[in-house]
Structure formats: structure tokens, C-alpha cells
Amino acid sequence: MTLDTHGTAQDARGGERVPGGVLVPIGALLLGLLLAALDQTIVATALPTIVSDLGGLEHLSWVVTAYLLASTAATPLWGKLGDQYGRKRLFQAAVVIFLIGSALCGMARDMPQLIAFRALQGLGGGGLMVLSMAIVGDLVPPRERGRYQGLFGAVFGAASVLGPLLGGLLTEQLSWRWVFYVNLPVGVVALAVIAVALRIPRRGAHHVIDYAGTFLIAAFATCLVLVASLGGTTWPWGSGQVAGLAVLGVLLALAFVAVERRAAEPVLPLRLFRVRTFTLASLISFVVGFAMFGAMTYLPTFLQVVHGISPTLSGVHMLPMVVGLLLSSTVSGQIVSRTGRWKVFPVTGTAVTTLGLLLLHRLDEHSSTAVMSLCFFVFGLGLGLVMQVLVLIVQNAVSYEDLGVATSGATFFRSIGASFGVAVFGTVFASRLGDELADAFRGVRLPPGTGTGTLTADPRGIAALPPALRPPALHAYASAITDVFLYAAPVALLGFLLAWFLKEDRLRGSVTAPDASETIPPNPVQRSSYDECCRALSVLGTREGRREVYRKIIERAGYDLLPAAGWLLLRVRRYGSVEPGVLAERSTVPLQTVMAAARQVEERRLAERRGLDLVLTDSGREVAERLATAREESLAELLGDWWRPGRSADLTRLVRELTGELCGAERERPYDGGPVVRAG
Numbered sequence: 001m002t003l004d005t006h007g008t009a010q011d012a013r014g015g016e017r018v019p020g021g022v023l024v025p026i027g028a029l030l031l032g033l034l035l036a037a038l039d040q041t042i043v044a045t046a047l048p049t050i051v052s053d054l055g056g057l058e059h060l061s062w063v064v065t066a067y068l069l070a071s072t073a074a075t076p077l078w079g080k081l082g083d084q085y086g087r088k089r090l091f092q093a094a095v096v097i098f099l100i101g102s103a104l105c106g107m108a109r110d111m112p113q114l115i116a117f118r119a120l121q122g123l124g125g126g127g128l129m130v131l132s133m134a135i136v137g138d139l140v141p142p143r144e145r146g147r148y149q150g151l152f153g154a155v156f157g158a159a160s161v162l163g164p165l166l167g168g169l170l171t172e173q174l175s176w177r178w179v180f181y182v183n184l185p186v187g188v189v190a191l192a193v194i195a196v197a198l199r200i201p202r203r204g205a206h207h208v209i210d211y212a213g214t215f216l217i218a219a220f221a222t223c224l225v226l227v228a229s230l231g232g233t234t235w236p237w238g239s240g241q242v243a244g245l246a247v248l249g250v251l252l253a254l255a256f257v258a259v260e261r262r263a264a265e266p267v268l269p270l271r272l273f274r275v276r277t278f279t280l281a282s283l284i285s286f287v288v289g290f291a292m293f294g295a296m297t298y299l300p301t302f303l304q305v306v307h308g309i310s311p312t313l314s315g316v317h318m319l320p321m322v323v324g325l326l327l328s329s330t331v332s333g334q335i336v337s338r339t340g341r342w343k344v345f346p347v348t349g350t351a352v353t354t355l356g357l358l359l360l361h362r363l364d365e366h367s368s369t370a371v372m373s374l375c376f377f378v379f380g381l382g383l384g385l386v387m388q389v390l391v392l393i394v395q396n397a398v399s400y401e402d403l404g405v406a407t408s409g410a411t412f413f414r415s416i417g418a419s420f421g422v423a424v425f426g427t428v429f430a431s432r433l434g435d436e437l438a439d440a441f442r443g444v445r446l447p448p449g450t451g452t453g454t455l456t457a458d459p460r461g462i463a464a465l466p467p468a469l470r471p472p473a474l475h476a477y478a479s480a481i482t483d484v485f486l487y488a489a490p491v492a493l494l495g496f497l498l499a500w501f502l503k504e505d506r507l508r509g510s511v512t513a514p515d516a517s518e519t520i521p522p523n524p525v526q527r528s529s530y531d532e533c534c535r536a537l538s539v540l541g542t543r544e545g546r547r548e549v550y551r552k553i554i555e556r557a558g559y560d561l562l563p564a565a566g567w568l569l570l571r572v573r574r575y576g577s578v579e580p581g582v583l584a585e586r587s588t589v590p591l592q593t594v595m596a597a598a599r600q601v602e603e604r605r606l607a608e609r610r611g612l613d614l615v616l617t618d619s620g621r622e623v624a625e626r627l628a629t630a631r632e633e634s635l636a637e638l639l640g641d642w643w644r645p646g647r648s649a650d651l652t653r654l655v656r657e658l659t660g661e662l663c664g665a666e667r668e669r670p671y672d673g674g675p676v677v678r679a680g
Contacts, residue, residue, distance in 0.1 A: 022139050028193035029132040030155055032095055035183050035190070036128040037156050039067070039102075039121065041163025044296055045315045046176040048304045053176065054111050061426025062115045064297050065225055065419050070122030071129070072415040073218030076267045076408065078127040079134065080209045087135050088198050092191060094127025099187040106180040121180075134531070135198070160322050164300070164315030171311040208264040216256040217267060221416050223249035229423035268409055269402065277397035277505070278406055280498050281390045282413040284346060287495035288390070289417030291353055291488055292383050294425035295360065296321075298481050299376070305462070306365050306478045320373040324380030325387070333388035336507070342389050343504040349386030350496035356382045357492055360485040365471075365478045386495075390414075396507050400642035400651055403533060421491075425484045432483045436476035441469070530650045533639075534658075549631075557630040559623060561604075564589060564597035566627050569606060569616070573624035577613040632659040 043063065051060050082090045101121030108114035133152060170178040227245045235241045260266040272278045299321075303314040332349070336342040356379030363372060391410055398406040462473045550563035559566075567589070572578045580598040584591040598614060601607040606620030616624060635655045636643045642651065 024193060025198040026136065026139065026151070028190045028197065029091075029135055030151060031186055031190035032091070032128045032194075033132045033152060034155050034159060035095075035098060035187055036071075036125040037159035038163050038166070039125055039183070041160060041296070042167035042170075042179055043067075045164045045167040045300045045304075045311050045318070046171040046179045047297065048301045049171050049176045049311060050114070051111070054108070054114060059111045059115065059426075060301070061229060061297060061422045061429075062111075063118055064293065064422045065229070065426075066115045066118040067122035067125065068293070068415060068419040068422070069218065069222060069225065070119040071126035072221070072412065072419070073214060074123045074126035075130055075412075077209065077211075077214055078130045080265070082131050082134055084209075087131050087138065088194065090127065091131040091135060092194060094124045094131060095187055095191045095194070096124070097121075098124025098128060099184055099191075100124075102180045102183040102187070106177040157326055160326065161319065164318045164322070165312065166315070168300075168311035168313065168315035173312075210259075210263045210265055210267045212259045213256060213263055213267040216252055216259060220249055220252040220256060221419060223252060224416075225419050225423040228420055229427055231427065266405075268412065269405055272398065272402060272406055272409055275397050275406075277502060278394055278409070280502050281346075281394045281397075282410055284350065284386065284495045284498055285390050285410050285414040286417035286420075287350070287491055287498075288353070288383060288386055289414035289419075290421030290424070291357060291492050292421070293418035294421035294488055295357070295379060295485065297422050298425055298429060298484055299360075302363070302478065302481045303372075306474055306481070307367075317369070317372065318376065321376035321380035324377040325384040326380075328381045328384030329388045330384075332385050333392065336389055336392055340507040341504070342393055342507070343499075343502055345389040346386045346393075346499040346502060347496065349382050349384070349389070350492055350499050352378065352382030352385060354382070354489055354492040354496055356380075357485045357489040361482045361489070363478070363482050365474045382492075386499075392507075393502065393505075396505060400533065400639075404531065421488070425488065428484045428487050429480050433476065433480035436479050437473065440472035440476045530654060533642075533651065534654055553627055553630040553634060556634060557623075557626045559627075562597050562600055564593045565600045565606075568594065568597045568601060568614070569620060569624045570627055572607060572614055572616050573621065573628070577610065577615045579612045580614060581612070628659060632656065635659060 047060055047063060050063065078090060078094065098121055101117055101119075101124055104117040105114055105121060108117055136152070166182075167179050170176075170182060223245050227242060227249065230245075231237050231242045257270065260268060260270050296318075299318060300311075300314045303309045303317050304311060309317060328349075332345045336345065356375065359375040359378055363375060391407060394406050394410040395403060462470055462477075465473055547563045550566040554561050554563065554566045561569075568578070568580070568583075571583065580594045581591070583589075584594040587594075598607075601614070601620065602609070605617055606623055607614045607616055632655055635658055639651070639655075643655075
């Protein structure tokens with residue numbers, strides 16, 4: 001038994017790869033990813049308590065927006081810097097930045113401090129997302145990535161469910177500050193394990209990093225969000241400040257276009273916008289992010305302030321939305337990748353999202369738990385129907401060279417939409433709340449210290465009102481929050497109209513349902529085309545199942561053999577000789593299946609005995625070569641028009657590497673009759 005370059009044990013006589021030193025560092029990566037994934041959902045249920053403690057209800061949206069903008073801007077930089085300078089050190093730096101930001105958030109004394117520290121936390125969170133997924137590719141070969149990335153998807157799913165519950169529980173039982181402090185012990189453990197256990201090869205890939213493009217698009221997005229959040233509240237819409245921000249945003253957008261035209265490795269290549277499907281899908285992604293995070297930010301406020309539900313139970317009440325999202329997201333992605341038909345999902349999903357927003361608008365202070373749960377479920381169902389599919393159809397629409405940046409681009413627009421949506425929802429809420437409270441108490445003498453200005457800034461002021469005056473105040477809050485959903489409905493309807501213009505191209509065989517890391521979180525992913533293609537093909541290999549893989553390649557090669565016989569021939573081809581009994585002990589294939597395969601290859605004179613070992617005959621060597629070629633052709637066929645003359649070298653390398661792995665070896669080499677040399 002020897003160790004390969006990935007730190008996993010592999011038997012030189014043909015046994016299966018077994019987990020070795022990979023599991024401990026991957027566990028630490030999962031902890032780091034859990035921190036970043038939780039931080040997007042755990043804060044929502046604590047927000048009403050935070051603004052009650054620190055004041056500044058009108059700035060509530062910026063607690064979420066600051067994190068989103070910072071993580072979005074930092075994502076492409078983390079990916080490129082990790083490639084260039086080594087991912088281990090960059091991941092450790094991301095953890096440290098995230099933990100410093102978390103500690104400072106927990107110590108914040110006012111809203112401006114908290115917003116600034118949330119931005120710092122977002123810088124680290126973007127690195128945790130990007131680098132943890134990239135390091136998996138350094139640790140395990142392509143065939144294994146589908147399995148491990150499934151674990152990462154499970155982390156995102158768990159964070160979506162646990163985040164609102166944990167945020168409410170910590171806020172209620174300890175303090176809202178523990179929503180941030182809880183990151184510290186988990187992060188320290190992840191940091192220590194990574195320092196001790198993570199060993200990855202240093203690959204110095206050189207990049208021309210588009211710092212100017214990254215800065216300009218982040219600055220443009222910030223201007224966009226500032227206009228949406230400050231216009232009509234802090235500053236009148238016709239004020240010079242709002243006009244100045246709008247003009248600055250236009251100038252930054254023009255500068256970004258000019259820079260991207262000349263950039264060697266642009267953060268968002270402009271050529272992608274010539275692909276109609278990419279442009280439409282990006283706009284719909286913007287709409288989905290807008291609706292999803294706008295609602296997720298203000299629904300806990302509705303539950304806690306209007307219905308008097310505790311922070312913990314508000315997380316429980318949010319679960320129908322999360323369940324609807326995860327359910328429809330998973331089902332739609334699987335149906336599309338199996339049937340090849342996808343257009344119905346973005347059309348239906350945006351329609352159901354619009355319906356969900358209108359249902360949310362109908363809620364008030366008298367709505368029952370059952371009615372609220374149904375509305376939340378419908379809204380989540382609509383989001384899930386479209387989220388998986390948008391990434392999938394973008395991947396299907398672009399060339400292989402643009403696969404990575406197109407995936408990143410689509411998720412980038414969803415993240416910007418989330419930032420913009422939270423800001424717009426915050427503006428509408430603050431404006432409507434002031435109007436509703438003024439209407440509710442016009443001509444009414446309020447007790448000292450409980451004026452409409454106080455009620456607007458701090459919802460705890462409602463409890464200080466005389467019992468007879470509390471219902472109008474609660475109704476004002478309910479109307480202000482639910483009006484937000486009414487204003488968001490036309491935006492979702494725009495997504496519905498855009499979805500009709502999508503052209504339903506035939507799916508490539510390699511395009512599979514994206515994992516949860518690409519669909520659930522708001523901040524964008526950053527992966528190369530090679531990484532994306534590797535993930536898709538490895539998922540296909542896992543889904544088919546080992547027996548089905550060998551049945552198909554034997555059929556394609558034109559032979560009539562047992563699936564296990566094909567597997568055995570390729571093992572012997574790779575290792576030179578194999579003892580069937582030992583192979584059965586060291587693999588998951590039953591002894592009787594291995595022996596039946598051995599009998600068949602001997603009877604057909606494809607292999608012969610040398611002592612206890614089997615070695616290939618000349619005809620067996622020819623059959624094994626054709627089986628290996630058939631598997632390579634099967635993978636290439638899945639790539640569709642990506643596998644064309646002049647294709648990139650890394651795509652050819654990936655197919656050959658996966659062929660070797662799926663045919664029974666990490667790196668497959670033809671057996672030339674000489675001694676077997678172990679790779680790595």
C-alpha cells in the first residue's frame with residue numbers, strides 16, 4: 001500500500017482508493033465554509049434585536065448589504081491570488097480576516113461601526129467560499145470531487161435551515177452579539193487543523209489580475225446601492241447628493257467597460273453579453289437575488305415586531321420558505337439534467353415568485369401561522385424553481401473557454417441583485433413606516449418619549465404605548481413591511497417576462513445540476529472552466545454507478561463481456577498483473593463477482609495465469625485498449641461542441657485523467673509488458 005500525491009492510500013496491486021489524510025483537512029474546510037454560509041442567514045433573525053439595541057432602523061438593510069458587497073467584490077481576487085500565491089496561506093488569511101471582522105461586529109457600539117465591521121467580515125467570507133471549494137480540487141482527483149462537493153452542498157443546505165434557528169436562539173438566550181462571537185471558536189479550530197493537516201502542492205499559476213476592473217465594478221455597485229438606500233430617505237430624490245451619486249455611477253460603469261476591453265484577464269468579459277442567453281439569465285439572476293434577500297431580511301422583522309414572535313420561533317416560522325426553496329431547487333435541477341428540458345422552470349419559477357410576493361403583501365397582524373407558512377412556502381418554491389436552472393443554462397450557452405467566468409458572472413449578478421434588493425426594500429420600508437405611523441397617530445397625543453420618530457427608529461417603543469394605541473402602531477409596521485413585497489412584485493414580473501425570451505437550446509451531456517454552492521448563497525463563485533467541467537463530469541461518473549459505467553463502455557467497444565470482466569481487464573492493463581482473490585479483499589466488488597469475471601477472461605483467452613496472478617494476453621491487451629478508448633470517447637461525447645478541433649489542452653488532459661480514474665486507476669498508463677511504475 002502506497003500514498004499517492006493526494007495523500008490517499010492506494011494499493012499497487014489494483015485495490016480501490018481508500019480515504020487517508022484527506023478527510024481531516026476537508027473537515028476543516030467544511031468548518032470554514034459553514035462559517036461563511038451561516039453568516040448569510042444567521043444574522044437575519046437577529047436584526048430586529050440589533051436595531052432595537054443600537055438604534056437606526058432605517059439603516060437595517062446595510063448590515064446585510066455591507067457584507068454582500070464586500071464578499072462580492074473580493075471573490076474574484078481571492079480566486080486569482082490563490083492560484084498565484086498558494087491557496088493554503090490565502091485560506092488562512094481569509095479565516096483570520098473573517099474572525100477579526102466577527103469579533104469587531106460583536107463589539108460594535110453603534111450601527112456605523114457594525115456596518116463597517118460587516119464589510120470587513122464579508123472580505124474574509126468571500127475568501128472562505130472561493131478557496132475552500134478550490135482546495136478540494138488540490139486534495140482529490142477529478143473522480144472523487146463529485147462526492148466531496150456533495151458534502152459542501154450539504155453544508156449550504158444545512159446552513160439555510162440552521163441559520164435562522166441558530167440566530168434566533170443565540171439572540172434570545174445569550175445576546176445578538178453571540179451571532180458573531182460563535183464564529184470564533186469554530187474558526188480557530190478550522191485554522192489550527194488547516195495549519196497542521198493541510199498539505200497541498202504549490203502550483204504557481206500566473207495571472208494578470210484585473211484590479212482596476214474589480215475596483216470599478218465594486219464602486220459602481222456601491223453607488224447603485226447608495227442611491228437606492230439613501231434616495232428618498234436620508235436625501236430627497238431630487239437632491240444634489242443623489243444626482244451626484246447617480247452621475248458617478250454612470251461614469252464608473254463607462255470606465256469599467258473601457259478597462260474590461262483592454263484587460264488581459266477581465267473580471268467580467270464583455271464578450272459574454274453577446275450571448276443572449278447569458279445576458280437574459282444574468283438579468284433574471286439579478287431579479288431572483290433582489291426578491292430573495294430583500295424578503296429574507298424583512299420577514300423576521302415582520303414576525304418579531306408585528307406578531308410578537310420570539311427570535312428563535314421566528315427562525316422556525318421561516319423554515320417553510322427554506323424547505324420550499326431547497327425542495328424545488330433540487331427537484332428542478334435533477335429534472336433538467338435528466339430530461340434536457342429547462343425553459344419551463346425559469347418561466348414557472350419567476351411566476352410563482354411573483355405570486356409569492358403578492359401573497360406576502362396580503363399578510364397583516366391578524367394572519368394565522370398556517371397562512372403565513374403557506375405564503376412563505378410558495379415564495380420559497382418559486383425561488384428554488386429558477387435558481388438551479390439559471391446557472392445550468394448559462395453553462396450550456398457558452399464555449400468551454402468561458403465556462404468558468406460565465407458561471408461566476410451569473411452568480412455575480414444574483415449577488416448584486418441581493419445587495420440592491422435589500423437596499424431598495426430598506427428604503428421602501430423606512431419611507432412607508434414614517435407615512436403609516438404619521439397617518440395612524442394624526443391628531444393623537446402620544447405619551448412623552450413615544451413619538452412617531454421614536455417608533456420609527458426603535459420598534460421597542462410600541463411596548464411603551466398605552467394598550468389602546470398599540471394596534472395602530474402594529475398595523476403601521478405590518479403595512480410598511482408588506483408594502484415592500486408589493487413594490488418587489490413588478491421586479492419579479494419583469495423576470496417572468498424576460499424568461500419567455502430565453503431560447504431553449506439542447507443541453508450538452510456534461511451539463512449537470514450545479515451544486516448548492518452555486519445556487520443557494522448570494523455571493524458569487526469563482527472557478528475555472530477546468531474546475532466546472534471537472535465537477536460536471538465527475539458527478540456524471542458518480543451518478544451512473546460503477547456497474548453501469550462498465551456495461552456502457554463494454555457495449556460501446558463492441559464486446560459481450562460481464563461488467564466485472566471489463567473492470568478486471570482494465571485493472572490488469574493498469575497494474576500489469578492482478579491476483580483476483582486479493583483484489584476482491586481490497587475492493588468493494590464481491591469475491592464471487594471477481595471470480596466469475598476471472599473465469600470469463602481466462603476462458604476467452606484474454607488473460608492467463610502466472611502463478612496466482614492474471615496477466616493480459618495479446619488479444620486481452622487489445623480488448624483492454626479498446627475499452628479504455630471507449631470510455632474516453634463516452635466522456636468526449638458528453639462535452640458536445642466543446643470537444644472540437646483546436647480544443648484546449650486542459651480539456652484533453654481532463655478527459656484522459658477521468659478515463660484513467662473511471663477505468664480503475666488514478667493515472668492510467670498502457671501496460672507494455674515491463675515492470676509497473678507507480679504514478680506519484
